[in-house]
Amino acid sequence: MKIKTIIVSVLVLAALSVVAFLARRPAPPPSSDARIDQSLVDRAAVEKTVKLRFSDAGKKIELVRQSDGTWRVPSYYDLPADFGKLSGFIGTLTDAKLQRLVTSNPERIARLEFKDTKIELLDAADKAVVTLTLGKNAETGGGRFVRFGDENKAYLANLNAWLDTEAKNWANAELLSLKADDIAKIEIPFAEGGPISVSRAKKDDAWTADKTPAGQKVKAEKVSALLGSIGTIRFSETTATDDASIGPAKANLRTFKVTTFDNKTVTVALGRKPEEKKLKPVAPSADGKTGPAALGSVADLAKKDDKKDPTQPGAEKKDDKPLAPEFETIPAGPVFAFVTHSDGAAPINALMQKRAYQIAEFSFTGLPQKADELFEAAAPPAPAPTLEAKK
Numbered sequence: 001m002k003i004k005t006i007i008v009s010v011l012v013l014a015a016l017s018v019v020a021f022l023a024r025r026p027a028p029p030p031s032s033d034a035r036i037d038q039s040l041v042d043r044a045a046v047e048k049t050v051k052l053r054f055s056d057a058g059k060k061i062e063l064v065r066q067s068d069g070t071w072r073v074p075s076y077y078d079l080p081a082d083f084g085k086l087s088g089f090i091g092t093l094t095d096a097k098l099q100r101l102v103t104s105n106p107e108r109i110a111r112l113e114f115k116d117t118k119i120e121l122l123d124a125a126d127k128a129v130v131t132l133t134l135g136k137n138a139e140t141g142g143g144r145f146v147r148f149g150d151e152n153k154a155y156l157a158n159l160n161a162w163l164d165t166e167a168k169n170w171a172n173a174e175l176l177s178l179k180a181d182d183i184a185k186i187e188i189p190f191a192e193g194g195p196i197s198v199s200r201a202k203k204d205d206a207w208t209a210d211k212t213p214a215g216q217k218v219k220a221e222k223v224s225a226l227l228g229s230i231g232t233i234r235f236s237e238t239t240a241t242d243d244a245s246i247g248p249a250k251a252n253l254r255t256f257k258v259t260t261f262d263n264k265t266v267t268v269a270l271g272r273k274p275e276e277k278k279l280k281p282v283a284p285s286a287d288g289k290t291g292p293a294a295l296g297s298v299a300d301l302a303k304k305d306d307k308k309d310p311t312q313p314g315a316e317k318k319d320d321k322p323l324a325p326e327f328e329t330i331p332a333g334p335v336f337a338f339v340t341h342s343d344g345a346a347p348i349n350a351l352m353q354k355r356a357y358q359i360a361e362f363s364f365t366g367l368p369q370k371a372d373e374l375f376e377a378a379a380p381p382a383p384a385p386t387l388e389a390k391k
Contacts, residue, residue, distance in 0.1 A: 033101050033153075040096040040146065040157050041121065045129045051122040052086070058116065059165035076167035077238070077354050080347070085170065089161070093119070093132075096159040102145060109154045112136060112145045117163065134159075168238075175357060176339055176348060178231035178258065178266065180224065187257040188226070190371050198223055198374065203261070209374065217378040222368060229367060230256050230268045233337050235357035246356050248273035249336040254367065265342040270364050273333030280326040335364040 052063045063071050063081050071081035103109060112135040119132040128149070135145030135154065144159045164170065185199040197210045198218055207218040239245070253271035260266075337359045339348050351357075368374060 035098045035155065036100060038098055039094050040098060040132070040159060041090075041093040041130050043094060045121055046090055046094065048123050048129050049121040050124045051120075051126065052090075053120040053122065054118060054163050054165075056117045056163040056165050061163075061165050061167055061170060063170060073167055073170045076171045079171040079238075079351070079354065081170055082172045092159070092161045096157045096161075098146075099143060099156045099158060102154045102156050104153050106152055109147070109152065112154050114145070114147055114154070119161075119163070134161075134163075173234040173236070174232070175235055175337065175351065176231065176233040176266070176268070178227070178260075180227050180231065182260045182262075183227060183231070183258055184261045185257075185259040186223070186226065186230075188368065188374070189254050189256065190369075193371050196371055196374060199259075211371070213372075213375055215378055216375040219374055219376045222374055225366075226368065229363050230258065230270075233268065233339065233357075233359060233363070235337070236360055237334070237358040238355040239358065241353075241356050243356055245273060245333050246336065248333060250338070253338070254364075267340040269338040269340075270335060270359070270367075271338075272335045272364065275332040276330040277327045278330060280328050334358045335361055 050065050054061055062074055063086060064074055065071050071083060071086055072078050073081050102112070114133050114135045117134040119130075119134070120128055121130040123129050131149045133147045133149075135147070137144050138156055142158065142160075143156045144161075146155050146157050146159065147153065148155075181203045184201075185197060187195050187197050189195045193211070198207050199209075200207050207220055207223050209218050212218065249271040250269075251271070252274055253269045255267060255269040258266045258268065335358060337357050339352060341348050
Protein backbone atom coordinates (compact mmCIF):
# COMPACT_ATOMS: atom_id res chain seq x y z
CA MET A 1 0.00 0.00 0.00
CA LYS A 2 2.85 2.34 0.85
CA ILE A 3 4.53 1.57 -2.47
CA LYS A 4 1.38 2.55 -4.39
CA THR A 5 1.17 5.80 -2.42
CA ILE A 6 4.78 6.61 -3.23
CA ILE A 7 4.27 5.92 -6.96
CA VAL A 8 1.19 8.14 -7.08
CA SER A 9 3.05 10.91 -5.28
CA VAL A 10 5.95 10.68 -7.72
CA LEU A 11 3.63 10.91 -10.73
CA VAL A 12 1.81 13.92 -9.27
CA LEU A 13 5.09 15.69 -8.58
CA ALA A 14 6.32 14.95 -12.12
CA ALA A 15 3.14 16.41 -13.65
CA LEU A 16 3.43 19.50 -11.48
CA SER A 17 7.06 19.93 -12.55
CA VAL A 18 6.08 19.80 -16.24
CA VAL A 19 3.35 22.40 -15.70
CA ALA A 20 5.73 24.66 -13.82
CA PHE A 21 8.36 24.35 -16.58
CA LEU A 22 5.90 25.22 -19.30
CA ALA A 23 4.57 28.19 -17.34
CA ARG A 24 8.02 29.61 -16.66
CA ARG A 25 9.56 28.74 -20.02
CA PRO A 26 10.88 31.90 -21.64
CA ALA A 27 9.25 33.02 -24.90
CA PRO A 28 11.20 32.21 -28.07
CA PRO A 29 13.44 35.07 -29.11
CA PRO A 30 11.95 37.25 -31.82
CA SER A 31 13.20 36.58 -35.35
CA SER A 32 16.15 38.71 -36.26
CA ASP A 33 14.97 38.85 -39.90
CA ALA A 34 12.78 41.91 -40.43
CA ARG A 35 11.09 40.36 -43.47
CA ILE A 36 9.19 37.72 -41.52
CA ASP A 37 5.42 38.34 -41.48
CA GLN A 38 5.83 41.07 -44.10
CA SER A 39 4.41 41.12 -47.61
CA LEU A 40 6.44 39.32 -50.22
CA VAL A 41 6.25 42.51 -52.33
CA ASP A 42 5.12 45.75 -50.71
CA ARG A 43 2.97 48.41 -52.34
CA ALA A 44 5.79 50.95 -52.42
CA ALA A 45 7.76 48.63 -54.71
CA VAL A 46 4.73 48.20 -56.98
CA GLU A 47 4.30 51.97 -57.33
CA LYS A 48 7.90 52.29 -58.55
CA THR A 49 7.48 49.50 -61.07
CA VAL A 50 7.48 50.42 -64.76
CA LYS A 51 8.30 46.98 -66.13
CA LEU A 52 7.21 43.57 -64.90
CA ARG A 53 9.31 40.68 -66.11
CA PHE A 54 8.94 37.03 -65.24
CA SER A 55 10.38 33.83 -66.63
CA ASP A 56 9.85 30.11 -66.27
CA ALA A 57 11.11 27.01 -68.12
CA GLY A 58 13.17 29.09 -70.54
CA LYS A 59 10.33 31.43 -71.55
CA LYS A 60 10.18 35.11 -70.62
CA ILE A 61 7.39 37.72 -70.54
CA GLU A 62 7.57 41.49 -70.11
CA LEU A 63 4.74 43.92 -69.42
CA VAL A 64 5.51 47.63 -69.67
CA ARG A 65 3.62 50.54 -68.13
CA GLN A 66 2.93 53.50 -70.41
CA SER A 67 2.98 57.20 -69.52
CA ASP A 68 -0.83 57.22 -69.34
CA GLY A 69 -0.85 54.43 -66.75
CA THR A 70 -1.89 51.66 -69.14
CA TRP A 71 0.21 48.53 -69.71
CA ARG A 72 1.29 46.84 -72.92
CA VAL A 73 2.71 43.49 -74.01
CA PRO A 74 5.71 44.29 -76.26
CA SER A 75 6.28 40.64 -77.16
CA TYR A 76 2.73 40.31 -78.51
CA TYR A 77 2.60 43.07 -81.12
CA ASP A 78 2.62 45.71 -78.37
CA LEU A 79 -1.07 45.16 -77.69
CA PRO A 80 -2.69 46.52 -74.51
CA ALA A 81 -2.30 44.25 -71.49
CA ASP A 82 -5.23 42.65 -69.69
CA PHE A 83 -5.30 44.96 -66.67
CA GLY A 84 -7.58 42.66 -64.69
CA LYS A 85 -5.18 39.75 -65.06
CA LEU A 86 -2.20 41.96 -64.27
CA SER A 87 -3.88 43.38 -61.15
CA GLY A 88 -4.69 39.88 -59.97
CA PHE A 89 -1.09 38.76 -60.40
CA ILE A 90 0.28 41.80 -58.54
CA GLY A 91 -2.31 41.24 -55.80
CA THR A 92 -1.03 37.68 -55.37
CA LEU A 93 2.47 39.02 -54.71
CA THR A 94 1.41 41.76 -52.28
CA ASP A 95 -1.00 39.49 -50.37
CA ALA A 96 1.58 36.75 -49.85
CA LYS A 97 3.45 36.85 -46.53
CA LEU A 98 6.93 35.61 -45.67
CA GLN A 99 6.30 32.99 -43.02
CA ARG A 100 9.80 32.02 -41.97
CA LEU A 101 13.45 31.94 -42.88
CA VAL A 102 14.06 28.36 -43.96
CA THR A 103 17.85 28.26 -44.30
CA SER A 104 21.01 30.19 -45.06
CA ASN A 105 22.95 27.03 -45.83
CA PRO A 106 23.98 26.90 -49.54
CA GLU A 107 23.69 23.09 -49.59
CA ARG A 108 20.13 23.17 -48.24
CA ILE A 109 19.22 26.04 -50.57
CA ALA A 110 20.37 23.93 -53.51
CA ARG A 111 17.86 21.22 -52.53
CA LEU A 112 14.94 23.67 -52.72
CA GLU A 113 15.10 23.72 -56.55
CA PHE A 114 15.78 27.36 -57.27
CA LYS A 115 16.23 27.39 -61.05
CA ASP A 116 15.06 29.91 -63.68
CA THR A 117 11.61 30.72 -62.28
CA LYS A 118 11.98 34.41 -61.58
CA ILE A 119 9.87 37.55 -61.06
CA GLU A 120 11.42 40.99 -61.53
CA LEU A 121 9.93 44.41 -60.86
CA LEU A 122 11.98 47.13 -62.59
CA ASP A 123 11.88 50.91 -62.38
CA ALA A 124 12.04 53.57 -65.11
CA ALA A 125 15.84 53.19 -65.29
CA ASP A 126 15.44 49.44 -65.82
CA LYS A 127 16.92 48.73 -62.40
CA ALA A 128 15.49 45.98 -60.23
CA VAL A 129 13.15 47.14 -57.49
CA VAL A 130 12.44 43.56 -56.41
CA THR A 131 13.87 40.32 -57.78
CA LEU A 132 12.35 37.04 -56.64
CA THR A 133 13.48 33.54 -57.53
CA LEU A 134 10.91 30.84 -56.84
CA GLY A 135 11.81 27.38 -55.69
CA LYS A 136 9.64 24.31 -55.32
CA ASN A 137 6.39 24.15 -53.41
CA ALA A 138 6.59 23.10 -49.78
CA GLU A 139 5.68 19.45 -49.32
CA THR A 140 3.79 20.03 -46.07
CA GLY A 141 1.72 22.99 -44.99
CA GLY A 142 1.63 24.64 -48.43
CA GLY A 143 3.51 27.68 -49.63
CA ARG A 144 6.54 28.15 -51.84
CA PHE A 145 10.22 28.71 -51.24
CA VAL A 146 11.55 32.08 -52.40
CA ARG A 147 14.83 33.96 -52.57
CA PHE A 148 15.51 37.68 -52.95
CA GLY A 149 18.07 38.38 -55.65
CA ASP A 150 21.29 36.44 -55.11
CA GLU A 151 21.02 36.33 -51.31
CA ASN A 152 22.01 33.12 -49.56
CA LYS A 153 18.68 32.99 -47.77
CA ALA A 154 15.66 30.89 -48.55
CA TYR A 155 12.24 31.82 -47.18
CA LEU A 156 8.86 30.16 -47.14
CA ALA A 157 5.97 32.33 -48.33
CA ASN A 158 2.28 31.50 -48.53
CA LEU A 159 2.47 32.14 -52.25
CA ASN A 160 0.37 30.37 -54.86
CA ALA A 161 1.27 31.99 -58.17
CA TRP A 162 1.21 30.57 -61.69
CA LEU A 163 3.53 32.27 -64.15
CA ASP A 164 1.74 32.34 -67.50
CA THR A 165 4.51 32.67 -70.06
CA GLU A 166 2.26 32.81 -73.15
CA ALA A 167 2.45 36.42 -74.35
CA LYS A 168 -0.95 36.31 -76.07
CA ASN A 169 -2.63 35.38 -72.80
CA TRP A 170 -1.54 38.70 -71.29
CA ALA A 171 -3.01 40.82 -74.09
CA ASN A 172 -6.42 42.37 -73.53
CA ALA A 173 -8.70 40.37 -75.83
CA GLU A 174 -11.51 42.93 -75.61
CA LEU A 175 -11.60 44.95 -78.82
CA LEU A 176 -14.93 46.69 -78.35
CA SER A 177 -17.24 47.26 -75.41
CA LEU A 178 -20.32 49.38 -76.09
CA LYS A 179 -22.89 49.96 -73.37
CA ALA A 180 -26.40 49.09 -74.50
CA ASP A 181 -27.81 52.23 -72.87
CA ASP A 182 -25.61 54.38 -75.12
CA ILE A 183 -26.94 52.96 -78.41
CA ALA A 184 -29.49 55.01 -80.35
CA LYS A 185 -29.50 53.22 -83.71
CA ILE A 186 -28.35 50.00 -85.37
CA GLU A 187 -28.26 49.30 -89.08
CA ILE A 188 -28.55 45.54 -89.64
CA PRO A 189 -27.61 44.02 -93.03
CA PHE A 190 -29.59 41.23 -94.68
CA ALA A 191 -28.95 39.40 -97.94
CA GLU A 192 -32.62 39.68 -98.89
CA GLY A 193 -34.44 43.01 -98.70
CA GLY A 194 -31.42 45.09 -97.77
CA PRO A 195 -30.53 46.59 -94.38
CA ILE A 196 -33.01 47.43 -91.63
CA SER A 197 -32.47 50.35 -89.24
CA VAL A 198 -33.63 49.91 -85.66
CA SER A 199 -33.63 53.04 -83.50
CA ARG A 200 -34.97 54.79 -80.40
CA ALA A 201 -35.07 58.42 -79.24
CA LYS A 202 -34.12 57.69 -75.62
CA LYS A 203 -32.60 54.70 -73.86
CA ASP A 204 -35.90 53.79 -72.16
CA ASP A 205 -37.94 54.02 -75.36
CA ALA A 206 -39.06 50.98 -77.32
CA TRP A 207 -37.12 50.09 -80.44
CA THR A 208 -38.73 50.90 -83.78
CA ALA A 209 -37.68 49.90 -87.30
CA ASP A 210 -37.85 51.63 -90.66
CA LYS A 211 -39.32 48.48 -92.28
CA THR A 212 -41.69 47.08 -89.69
CA PRO A 213 -44.23 44.68 -91.23
CA ALA A 214 -47.91 45.45 -90.63
CA GLY A 215 -49.23 44.13 -87.33
CA GLN A 216 -45.76 43.54 -85.92
CA LYS A 217 -43.24 45.26 -83.69
CA VAL A 218 -39.51 45.05 -83.05
CA LYS A 219 -38.54 42.14 -80.82
CA ALA A 220 -36.64 43.86 -77.99
CA GLU A 221 -34.93 40.65 -76.82
CA LYS A 222 -33.50 40.06 -80.29
CA VAL A 223 -32.07 43.57 -80.42
CA SER A 224 -30.52 43.14 -76.97
CA ALA A 225 -28.90 39.87 -78.06
CA LEU A 226 -27.62 41.54 -81.21
CA LEU A 227 -26.07 44.37 -79.19
CA GLY A 228 -24.39 41.80 -76.98
CA SER A 229 -22.80 40.15 -80.02
CA ILE A 230 -21.60 43.17 -81.98
CA GLY A 231 -21.20 45.59 -79.07
CA THR A 232 -18.81 43.38 -77.11
CA ILE A 233 -16.11 41.82 -79.27
CA ARG A 234 -13.19 39.77 -77.99
CA PHE A 235 -10.54 38.18 -80.17
CA SER A 236 -9.58 34.53 -79.89
CA GLU A 237 -6.55 34.74 -82.20
CA THR A 238 -4.71 37.32 -84.28
CA THR A 239 -3.02 37.10 -87.66
CA ALA A 240 -1.02 39.41 -89.89
CA THR A 241 -3.11 41.98 -91.74
CA ASP A 242 -1.95 40.51 -95.07
CA ASP A 243 -2.80 36.90 -94.15
CA ALA A 244 -4.18 34.89 -97.08
CA SER A 245 -7.49 34.25 -95.28
CA ILE A 246 -8.23 37.99 -94.93
CA GLY A 247 -9.22 38.56 -98.56
CA PRO A 248 -11.95 35.88 -98.71
CA ALA A 249 -13.29 37.07 -95.36
CA LYS A 250 -13.56 40.68 -96.56
CA ALA A 251 -15.33 39.47 -99.70
CA ASN A 252 -18.10 37.99 -97.51
CA LEU A 253 -18.74 40.66 -94.88
CA ARG A 254 -21.84 41.57 -92.93
CA THR A 255 -21.44 45.20 -91.92
CA PHE A 256 -23.33 46.62 -88.94
CA LYS A 257 -23.43 50.34 -88.19
CA VAL A 258 -24.03 51.41 -84.61
CA THR A 259 -24.80 55.03 -83.70
CA THR A 260 -24.59 56.29 -80.13
CA PHE A 261 -26.69 59.01 -78.51
CA ASP A 262 -23.69 61.38 -78.76
CA ASN A 263 -23.67 60.87 -82.57
CA LYS A 264 -20.59 58.67 -82.80
CA THR A 265 -20.62 55.79 -85.25
CA VAL A 266 -18.98 52.42 -84.86
CA THR A 267 -18.85 50.13 -87.89
CA VAL A 268 -18.52 46.43 -87.15
CA ALA A 269 -17.85 44.19 -90.16
CA LEU A 270 -17.78 40.44 -89.61
CA GLY A 271 -16.87 37.96 -92.31
CA ARG A 272 -15.39 34.60 -93.17
CA LYS A 273 -14.56 32.51 -96.19
CA PRO A 274 -17.71 30.39 -96.76
CA GLU A 275 -17.83 26.62 -96.83
CA GLU A 276 -17.05 25.09 -100.24
CA LYS A 277 -18.01 21.85 -101.93
CA LYS A 278 -15.63 20.61 -104.63
CA LEU A 279 -15.92 17.69 -106.99
CA LYS A 280 -13.54 14.95 -105.98
CA PRO A 281 -10.94 14.10 -108.65
CA VAL A 282 -11.27 10.76 -110.50
CA ALA A 283 -9.14 8.10 -108.86
CA PRO A 284 -6.17 6.89 -110.98
CA SER A 285 -6.54 3.63 -112.91
CA ALA A 286 -4.57 0.49 -112.16
CA ASP A 287 -1.86 1.54 -114.62
CA GLY A 288 -1.48 4.92 -112.88
CA LYS A 289 -3.39 7.04 -115.38
CA THR A 290 -5.46 9.94 -114.07
CA GLY A 291 -8.21 12.14 -115.44
CA PRO A 292 -9.99 11.05 -118.69
CA ALA A 293 -7.12 8.67 -119.46
CA ALA A 294 -8.07 6.60 -116.42
CA LEU A 295 -11.26 5.54 -118.25
CA GLY A 296 -9.23 3.78 -120.95
CA SER A 297 -9.41 3.87 -124.77
CA VAL A 298 -12.59 3.87 -126.87
CA ALA A 299 -12.06 0.16 -127.57
CA ASP A 300 -11.72 -0.56 -123.87
CA LEU A 301 -14.95 1.29 -123.17
CA ALA A 302 -16.70 -0.71 -125.92
CA LYS A 303 -15.56 -3.97 -124.35
CA LYS A 304 -16.85 -2.83 -120.96
CA ASP A 305 -20.21 -1.98 -122.52
CA ASP A 306 -20.36 -5.41 -124.26
CA LYS A 307 -19.97 -7.12 -120.91
CA LYS A 308 -22.95 -5.22 -119.62
CA ASP A 309 -25.07 -5.95 -122.74
CA PRO A 310 -27.77 -8.45 -121.66
CA THR A 311 -27.93 -9.90 -125.24
CA GLN A 312 -24.38 -11.22 -124.93
CA PRO A 313 -23.82 -14.68 -123.41
CA GLY A 314 -22.73 -14.51 -119.80
CA ALA A 315 -23.15 -10.76 -119.79
CA GLU A 316 -23.91 -8.90 -116.61
CA LYS A 317 -27.14 -7.03 -116.14
CA LYS A 318 -26.74 -3.51 -117.40
CA ASP A 319 -27.11 -0.86 -114.72
CA ASP A 320 -28.67 2.23 -116.21
CA LYS A 321 -28.29 4.23 -112.98
CA PRO A 322 -25.72 6.96 -113.58
CA LEU A 323 -22.80 7.26 -111.22
CA ALA A 324 -23.35 10.10 -108.70
CA PRO A 325 -20.49 12.58 -108.53
CA GLU A 326 -18.59 12.68 -105.25
CA PHE A 327 -17.88 15.97 -103.51
CA GLU A 328 -15.56 16.99 -100.72
CA THR A 329 -16.43 19.74 -98.25
CA ILE A 330 -13.88 22.43 -97.46
CA PRO A 331 -14.82 23.98 -94.08
CA ALA A 332 -15.55 27.67 -93.72
CA GLY A 333 -12.65 29.87 -92.70
CA PRO A 334 -12.20 31.67 -89.38
CA VAL A 335 -14.43 34.63 -88.55
CA PHE A 336 -12.69 38.02 -88.66
CA ALA A 337 -13.88 41.27 -87.10
CA PHE A 338 -13.04 44.65 -88.65
CA VAL A 339 -14.02 47.62 -86.49
CA THR A 340 -13.89 51.34 -87.31
CA HIS A 341 -14.76 54.19 -84.94
CA SER A 342 -15.81 57.63 -86.21
CA ASP A 343 -13.59 59.20 -83.52
CA GLY A 344 -10.13 59.05 -85.08
CA ALA A 345 -8.51 59.00 -81.62
CA ALA A 346 -10.41 55.91 -80.50
CA PRO A 347 -7.90 53.14 -79.56
CA ILE A 348 -9.70 50.55 -81.70
CA ASN A 349 -8.61 52.34 -84.89
CA ALA A 350 -4.95 51.94 -83.97
CA LEU A 351 -5.46 48.31 -82.95
CA MET A 352 -6.93 47.50 -86.35
CA GLN A 353 -3.70 48.65 -87.99
CA LYS A 354 -1.59 46.21 -85.95
CA ARG A 355 -3.28 42.85 -86.56
CA ALA A 356 -6.30 41.08 -88.01
CA TYR A 357 -8.53 39.66 -85.28
CA GLN A 358 -10.37 36.36 -85.26
CA ILE A 359 -13.44 35.97 -83.06
CA ALA A 360 -15.51 33.03 -81.85
CA GLU A 361 -17.64 31.40 -84.52
CA PHE A 362 -20.89 31.63 -82.52
CA SER A 363 -20.55 35.43 -82.40
CA PHE A 364 -21.09 35.36 -86.15
CA THR A 365 -23.42 32.41 -86.69
CA GLY A 366 -25.73 33.54 -83.87
CA LEU A 367 -26.59 36.82 -85.61
CA PRO A 368 -30.07 37.18 -87.18
CA GLN A 369 -29.98 35.81 -90.72
CA LYS A 370 -33.42 36.95 -91.91
CA ALA A 371 -35.32 40.17 -91.32
CA ASP A 372 -38.38 38.44 -89.87
CA GLU A 373 -36.26 37.32 -86.90
CA LEU A 374 -36.34 40.93 -85.68
CA PHE A 375 -40.10 41.14 -85.37
CA GLU A 376 -42.97 39.66 -83.41
CA ALA A 377 -46.74 40.13 -83.41
CA ALA A 378 -47.86 43.41 -81.90
CA ALA A 379 -50.68 43.52 -79.38
CA PRO A 380 -53.99 44.42 -81.03
CA PRO A 381 -55.16 47.98 -80.40
CA ALA A 382 -57.60 48.50 -77.53
CA PRO A 383 -61.25 48.66 -78.67
CA ALA A 384 -62.90 52.09 -78.85
CA PRO A 385 -65.19 52.82 -75.89
CA THR A 386 -68.91 52.19 -76.54
CA LEU A 387 -71.66 54.77 -76.04
CA GLU A 388 -72.78 53.14 -72.79
CA ALA A 389 -69.22 53.21 -71.47
CA LYS A 390 -69.06 56.93 -72.20
CA LYS A 391 -72.27 57.48 -70.16
